[in-house]
Amino acid sequence: MLLIDDLQVERDILPLFNFTHQEQSEAALRQLFDERPPTKAAVAERQAVVQAFLNNWAVLGNFSYSVLYFRGAQSFMQEVQSGRYLLAAGAKARWQFFFSEAKRHHVQSQVVQLILFLEKLHTSYLARLDLASFPPAFRAELTAANDFLGLFDLGAQAAAVRENAFTVSHILQTTNVLQKLTAEETAAFWSFLFRFEAYWSVAKGVMQHQLCFARFDDQQLVVEDLYHPLVPQAVRNTFRLRPGENVLLLTGPNMAGKSTFLKAISLCVYLAHLGLGVPATACTLPYFDTIAVSINLNDNLRSGYSHFMTELLHLKTVVEQLAQKGQQRCFAVFDELFRGTNQDDALDITQATVGGLTRFPRSVFFLSTHLLQLEEQLPPLGAAVGAYHIDCSIVDGRPVFSYRLRRGWSQLKIGRLLFDEVGLDRLLKS
Template sequence: MMQVQDLRLKEEVLPFFNFTNNSHSEARLLYLLQHAPDTQTEVAERVAIVHGMLVNWAVLKDFTYHKLDLLEVHAFMETIAGTGYRESRLKSWLRFKVYDAERHQLQAKLVQLILLLNGLQQQYLNRLRSAAFPDKFKAELIAAVRFLEVLHLETMANVVRENSFRTTHVVEFSERLAALAPTKVRRFWEFFFQFEAYWSIARSMQTHGFTFSDFNNEVLEITDFYHPLIKYPVKNSVRFTEEQNVLLLTGANMAGKSTLLKAVSLCVYLARVGFPVPAAACTVPFFSAVVLAINLNDNLRDGYSHFMTELKNLKAVLQVSHNGSKCFAVFDEIFRGTNVDDALEITRTTINGLAGRKGSHFMVSTHMLQLEEQLYPETSESVQKCYIECSLQNGEPTFTYKLQNGWSQLKIGRILFEKEGLPQLLEHELPAQL
């Protein structure tokens, strides 16, 4: 169960990993980002493929091609492959001799195909150390190289470069293409788009300095994490254990609680799908569920209020974690959709219950400062109490965005209210607009 809409994967996260040069590879990259593998072994395989790219980075760092050429060659190969070449070579030769326009059009497409695929083969694929990749990907790479070898691209490329690509070559190479099985053509392109998607992930590590995570079911620890959308981020660190599995976060308005929750959640999710994370180091359990409730709104389609949406999210988390499955869940400003008295009581009950779900980890932010003295005593040892630092300098709030241990009692809502001049506006009638 991956309920991570609040991360806005396509809109906000994908751009940090997307160095692909065509829509097919981008779609494959997005698929990898949005679909979490079922097993830890599958995640490890994704990581190993990217490591293989990095081992071969001397070859791949300048990986490129002309986008339009690739899209046209891809479409052309899917059209011609497997059609069968029903005409004899003599008939084809005579037809191309008579119909110059048809010959020139086909000749141009074949030259484009030969030069593009030969360039990819000679500059990149043939030079890779296939042993650096996991077995399955290695086999697919070898199969892709052998597929290209069948076309004798280097020989044809030399003919093209010598300006000797004549009608006989057009007929001969067209026959070779038409003899390709459609399944092999499709398999080659699927591999190529996947190859570029993984290359793009490796490029993101080189560009942004992201790092891969480790899995450890006993601890969740992320060092110097940040959200990559923040231009000048303040880095923080968190640590959970099985015994202390709830982090209760307080802090003033505008202190950055939601951003911090998103940053931690992003690291946890990226680790789960085998992507590098924006942190210096990251160790997380292998979660079977990641549920985020950060930007909740009324669900108009299903007729749920904000509060009912919160309850349904909590219920889903409890059902998943009830049977011992490991779950990571975030509740930002929990139960803000109901009155303060009810919110205080059910928040206390919720935190007490979550603390008992050992093996799962929870982050809860709240504005209810009175909650500090009302937590159940037996719950307190399982709850980390943290706040995001804020201080008053000459009556003005100053935000450091640093995570600290403890409980914030700072109230700046009234200060901000007065700073905007709202009391004066409320006490006096506004002058008529001219």
């Protein structure tokens, strides 16, 4: 189960990886983000594909093509192959072109676009790849694509174009190949090309943002130099889950960076399970069956649910999933849980929630809170509950934010300081 809408992946994260040249490859890229691989092995295979692109970066670093030629090539190939664009063969075709120079020029321009697009794709990129570096399934697709392109005698055809010696014979040679192709063959080629570009785009994002690939280990959750990629000059934090911990309480004053840290570690976990690069220098984590992130929940006006009821239902969904699935692992984040109700109720039900979540030791739960009384009122729960805070200090009467993750509770309050700093106290008294 995935509940990750609050990460705003399509709006905020996808653009960090989107270097595609046209909308069909962009759709394939979006599919990589939308469809989580179903098993740990499938995640590892996707990682291996992206890594193979990086290993071939000397060939693929400047991957590009003319979008105009791409559109012309795709359109012409599909029209001829589908029968919507019927061309005569042999002598009859030659006579058609002889008596209709306009038709010959029209067809020739489309064939030339097709040849030049496919020839660059083949000779500059696909034919130069180290196929052995790719996992077997993707390697087979690469081989099939190269075989497909080999049908067109692209070297000789492109040479004729460049030497201004492209004749009716060259046109007919290409159109004859197209007319023999099946719909399945052409669809498979274009589908592969879009996914190829999507993986290339991911690899470029991994390289450009210096991301790393996660390693899965059910006994560890360690993220080194974690950061959120949208934060300029982001402060990096290292998080290491201690043995036995599974409920992590995060405190700290307003603006300290609690929500940013929770978004960063949630994004890291989610991208790791997609088999993509994560914003850290190293990451080892369990394989989680459920990823649920609740940050900045709002009232659900359509359903009539208040903010508090939305929080309750989100928590219920996670707990029910764990209760029904038994041995599954869950990674869940609840930012400022129960802030939608009064403090007495919030303290009471937060204690009940923390105690209840310790019953699922295979899962990991992050809860941020401003309920500072929890430090004294929370009953002893042993090693299962870990306290962390985002550091902040007061210097010369003003808050100084370090954005550093520390162990232990924070009792620092800066709400009044911020109230005075923005001038509200003066305005309200004047």
